[in-house]
Amino acid sequence: RPLVVCTEVTRRYGSDGGPFTADGRTVTALDSVSLDVAGGEVVGVAGPSGSGKSTLLHLLAGLDTPTRGEIEVCGTTVGALSRRRRTAFRRENVGMVFQRFHLLPALTARENVALPLVQAGVARSDRRSRASELLAAVGLDDRGSHYPSALSGGEQQRVAIARALAADPAVVIADEPTGELDRETGERVLDLLTDVSDGRAIVVASHDEYTLGRTDRVVRLRDGARQ
Ligand code: ADP
Ligand code: ADP
Numbered sequence: 001r002p003l004v005v006c007t008e009v010t011r012r013y014g015s016d017g018g019p020f021t022a023d024g025r026t027v028t029a030l031d032s033v034s035l036d037v038a039g040g041e042v043v044g045v046a047g048p049s050g051s052g053k054s055t056l057l058h059l060l061a062g063l064d065t066p067t068r069g070e071i072e073v074c075g076t077t078v079g080a081l082s083r084r085r086r087t088a089f090r091r092e093n094v095g096m097v098f099q100r101f102h103l104l105p106a107l108t109a110r111e112n113v114a115l116p117l118v119q120a121g122v123a124r125s126d127r128r129s130r131a132s133e134l135l136a137a138v139g140l141d142d143r144g145s146h147y148p149s150a151l152s153g154g155e156q157q158r159v160a161i162a163r164a165l166a167a168d169p170a171v172v173i174a175d176e177p178t179g180e181l182d183r184e185t186g187e188r189v190l191d192l193l194t195d196v197s198d199g200r201a202i203v204v205a206s207h208d209e210y211t212l213g214r215t216d217r218v219v220r221l222r223d224g225a226r227q
Contacts, residue, residue, distance in 0.1 A: 001075065002036040002037055002038040002039075002201070003037060003038060003039050003073065003074055003170050003171055003200075003201035004035070004036060004037040004060060004071075004072070004073055004171060004201050004203070005036050005070075005071070005072040006033060006034055006035040006036070006056075006059075006060065006069070006070075006071050006072075007034050007069055007070045007071075007072075008032045008033070008034055008068065008069040008070075009030055009032070009033050009034070009056075009059060009066045009068070009069035009070070009071060010028065010030055010031055010032050010033075010066060010067050010068040010069055011028075011029045011030040011052075011055050011059060011064065011066055011067050011224075012026055012027065012028050012029070012067040013026065013027045013029055014026040014027055028224050029052050029055040029224050030052045030055045030056055030059070030066075030221075030224045031052075031223070031224040031225040032068075032069065032225065033052070033056060033069075033221070033224070033225065033226050034069075034226070035056075035219055035226070037171075037201040037202075037203060038201060039170065039199050039200060039201055040198070040199050040200070040201075041201055041202070041216050041217075042194050042197075042202040042204065042214075042215045042216045043201075043202065043203050043204070043215060043216065043217055043218070043219060044203075044204050044205075044206060044211070044212040044214075044215035044217070044218040044219065045057070045203060045204065045205040045206070045218075045219050045221065046205075046206065046207065046209075046212050046218050046219070046220045046221065047207065047220055047221035047222055048207060048222070049207070051221040051222055051223060051224065052221045052223075052224040052225075053175070053205040053207075053221060054175060054205065055224075056205070056221070057173050057175050057203065057205050059071055059078075060073070060094075060171070060173055060203060061090060061094045061096055061171075061173045062078045062081075062086045062087075062089055062090040062094060063090070065078070065079040065086075066079055073089075073093055073094065073170075073171055074093050074170050074171070076089060076093075091116065091119055091120065091167060092120070092167060092169070093169050093170055093171055094169050094170075094171045094172070094173060095163075095164030095165055095166075095167070095169040095171070095172040095173070095200075096164055096172075096173050096174070096175075097157070097160050097161055097164050097172065097173070097174035097175070097177045097193065098160065098174075098175055098176075098177075099175055099176035099177065099179040099180055100180060101148070101153075101156040101157055101159070101160045101180070102160065103148040103156055103159055103160060103163075104148075105147065105148050105149060106147075107147075108144065108145050108146060108147055109135060109140060109143050109144050109145070109146050109147075109148070109151065109159045110128070110131045110132065110135060110144035110145065111131075112148070112159055112160075112163050113131040113134050113135060113159060113162045113163045113166055114127040114128065114130070114131040114166065115163065115166075116163060116166040116167045117130060117131070117166050117167065119167075120167050130166065131144070131162075131166070132144060134162035134163075134165060134166060135159070135162055137162065137165075137196050138158040138159070138161055138162045138192055138196065139158065139192075140155060140158055140159060140162070143155060143159075152185075153180055153181050153185065154181055154185035154186075154188065154189055157177060157178075157180075157181060157189045158189060158192060161177075161189070161192060161193050161196065165196060165197070169200065170200055170201065171200060171201045171202075171203075172193070172197050172200050172201070172202045172203070173202075173203050174193060174202070174203070174204045174205070175205050176205060176206055176207075177189060177190065177193060177204060177206075177211075178190055178206065178208060178211050179206070179208070183210065186208075186210075186211065187210075187214070190204070190211055190214050191214070194214065194215075
């Protein structure tokens with residue numbers, strides 16, 4: 001069975017206790033979308049701004065739950081979990097990479113990478129060695145004691161990838177991971193993401209065709225529906 005199984009998922013805002021739109025209308029951000037992602041597969045999610053990419057990624061990551069339909073990640077129906085269990089499930093099974101890196105500025109690169117291991121209750125000495133291994137895997141073994149502000153955008157995104165992989169998640173979700181990077185840096189970051197993520201299910205949202213061209217297949221959204 002695929003690591004991610006998304007069946008007729010709809011997410012509506014404004015009708016179900018979720019955030020309301022400014023004018024009080026209901027927005028169907030995602031409209032009956034089905035999608036499977038197997039381990040070892042890199043799937044791109046394409047579509048113009050507002051087409052539902054972030055909504056889909058948030059649902060796949062367990063940050064949000066569908067209005068209708070079902071999302072199964074690693075055999076667990078995420079929407080059936082309590083909020084607390086969903087958070088624990090996400091930390092264990094899903095790594096996330098964001099457009100603007102989201103590294104904590106007060107922590108060094110190594111501390112940022114080790115943070116998921118703190119949450120996972122891994123002992124300090126093991127965290128340090130695991131974080132160093134991960135930094136080496138993304139080619140930043142000499143940058144461990146640097147703060148994010150001392151790193152280039154590409155380096156920050158490599159740190160973020162190392163952090164996303166720290167808890168050894170089966171699924172990696174990346175929302176516009178190359179959006180803040182120049183083409184060449186973005187290419188290298190994406191190559192790295194797909195290389196080091198061997199065997200995992202990877203979902204990459206982007207509106208950049210070049211980035212999408214690096215994925216195994218592309219799912220296109222328009223007004224929340226698959227095309
Ligand atoms: P980005 O540019 O990084 O994709 P956005 O500015 O699109 O981010 O959205 C930022 C956050 O606001 C997201 O979490 C998104 O879900 C939320 N959001 C987007 N559109 C709306 C809206 N119409 N009403 C309330 N929240 C929204
Ligand atoms: P994309 O990532 O493709 O830009 P989004 O998933 O952010 O698309 O948004 C899809 C639609 O849902 C847009 O119309 C957006 O304004 C709306 N939306 C997103 N998040 C929220 C929210 N938290 N509350 C209300 N509307 C939202």
